[in-house]
Amino acid sequence: MSAVGKGDPSPLVLVVDDEPSVRATLSLCLRAAGYQTICAEDGRAAQQLIHDFNPHAIVADIFMPVQDGLGLMNWLREQKIQIPVVAISGHVRTADFDGLGMARRLGASSILEKPFPAGALAAAVDSALDAAIYA
DSSP states (O other): OOOOOTTOOSOEEEEEOSOHHHHHHHHHHHHHTTOEEEEESSHHHHHHHHHHHOOSEEEEESOOSSSOHHHHHHHHHHTTOOOOEEEEESOOBOSSOBHHHHHHHTTOSEEEESSOOHHHHHHHHHHHHHHHHTO
């Protein structure tokens, strides 16, 4: 988990992905764009960080062990926590399941299919935060 500076005005983004190298890369891209980041390895770990840090946005992988991104989005809905989510996945669809489509139906602000350009992630988070401000 990256350190969060006290009094730092830049938005805090929670990055949730089960692959350590992906978490690190996503976090680095977001920090380069001016965001603070904290990281979790699955949806269940993310729940605690949401309570502890109240992030401004979440970037969540759809397919993870323990609790996936869809489970995290359902939990957010059940808890009535309104934090914009950018859903990401490299396993977009199978013959009978469309994970990113399901994320969109659960309220994801943006969806990105891996791999995506680094700038696309920051743009998706920017858009999600803008939409949340004016909602």
